[in-house]
Amino acid sequence: MSSSRYDGSLFFRSRVAAYALSLVVTAGFAVPAQKKELDFKALTPSIETRLIELINEERARGGLARLDLSPELTELARSHSRDMAERSVLSHEATEGKPFSRRIVEAGIFFQKGGENIAYSESYVPEIIHQALMGSREHREEILTPDYDRIGIGVVYAEKKGFYVTENFMCSYVLLTAEEAGEAVKKKINSAREIAGLSPLIFSSSADALARKYSEKKAAGQALPSVSDIFGATVIYSITAVSPDSDRVFPRDILSPNYEEAGVGVWFGRNEANPGGAYFFTFFLFPKNPYLEMRPEDLKGVVLERINRGRRDLGLKPLELNSALSKQADRVSRSQLEGNSPSPTALANLDGASLMVGYETENLSIMPEVTLTRLMLGGQAEIGIGLSFEKSSRFLRGVYRVTLIIK
DSSP: OEEEEEOSSSOEEOOOOTTOOEEOOOTTOOOOOHHHHHHHHHHHHHHHHHHHHHHHHHHHHTTOOOOEEOHHHHHHHHHHHHHHHHHTOOOSSOTTSOOHHHHHHHTTOOEEEEEEEEEEESOOOHHHHHHHHHTSHHHHHHHTOTTOOEEEEEEEEETTTEEEEEEEEEEEOOOOOHHHHHHHHHHHHHHHHHHTTOOOOEEOHHHHHHHHHHHHHHHHTOOOOOOOGGGOSOEEEEEEESOTTOGGGSOTTTTOTTEEEEEEEEEEEEETTEEEEEEEEEEEEEEOOTTTTSOHHHHHHHHHHHHHHHHHHTTOOOOEEOHHHHHHHHHHHHHHHTTOOOOTTTGGGSTTOOEEEEEEESOTTOOOHHHHHHTOOTTOOEEEEEEEEEOOSSOTTOEEEEEEEEO
16 A cells, blocks of 8 residues: 655655555455456445545544545546556556556546555455555645535445555645635735735736736746836736635735726646646735826926936926916827817917927826937927826827927
C-alpha cells in the first residue's frame, strides 16, 4: 500500500512508497473456482461503499467533516485499480507513467488539493483493509486530512490474485461564475474601505470587462491585452488565489485614499502553475483626479505654470493670463466639445492673436511637446486659456480639452 498527495494550486509532493505492503489474509480465501471468481468480482461495489463508511466514521471520531462521494473521483480510482490489476503492480503511476497529479488534471477535475492511497489485499473484508491503511502513518494522514471534502474509491478484483484498492481524496472548489466572484470581491473591498474610513471605490463596467479579459488571457497563458488609453493612468494588479474569500486577493493599494475608481475582472481556469484550477483576478486602480475639485481659475493656473516654467528655462519672459482671451478660448473649447471645429477665419477675429493651439490631456501639468515648443517664442506676452471637461466612449474617465490663444 502507498500514498501520495498533490496540492493542485501550490506544489506536488509524492511520498516514497516505503509502505508498499500486501495484506495477506488466507482464512476463507482460497484460490476460487469460476463461480467463486464471479462472486468476488460482484463484491467490489459493496467493498467500496463500506470503505467510505469506515473512513467517514473515522473522521467523525476525529471531529472532521464527512467526505462526499465524487463520481469523477470514483471513476478515476476504479480506472487506476483496474490498471494496477492488469499489470499486477502496486504503483501510483499508471501504465504511461502518469501519477495521480496528472491523472486527476487530465480527468478535467478542478481541485484545491488532492491525495491518493493505494493497496493490495488478499482479503475482501473492508474492515481489515481499512485498519491496515489506518495503521500506516502516511495513509492515515490522507484519510484524516481536514481540508478534504470529496472521496472516490475503486476496488478491482484480479483473478486468482486479490483486490487492488485506490482511494482518491480532494478538497474541491465551490465554483462561482465570473460575475459572482467579481461581485464578491467588490463587496469585500468596499467593506474593508468602509472600516478604514475611506469612501467606496466606484467600479466601471467597461474597466470590469477589460479586466476580465485580462484575467482570462492570464489563465490561458496568452498575450495580455493592452489597457487602452481611454482609461488614462492605470495601476494594474494580477493575483491568483483559490477563493474570492482569500486574503491574498487584496492588492496592497486597495485601501489607499489615492484611488476612487476601479475595475475588477475574474476568471476561473488552470495553467501550468495552477493545474488543479484557480481564480485569476485582475484589478485596475485609477488614481483620483486632483483637478475635479479645483476652481476653473486654479486649473488655468496649472496650465500657465507649466508653460512659464518652460519659458523661464529658456530665459524668456513669462506669459500673462488675459481674461478676454481666456473667454474666447473657453468658447472655442466648448465648441470643440460639441463637435464643432473653429472656422479658418476664427483666428483672424481673435483680437490680434498670433497663435491658437489646442490639445487633449487628463493631466493639466502635462502637454504635448510640439505644443509646448510652439509657445517658446520671444515676442509673445499674453495668453488666453480655455478648458472643457468631458467623459465619453473615447475617454471613459474624462479628458480636458485645452485651447490656448497667444498674442
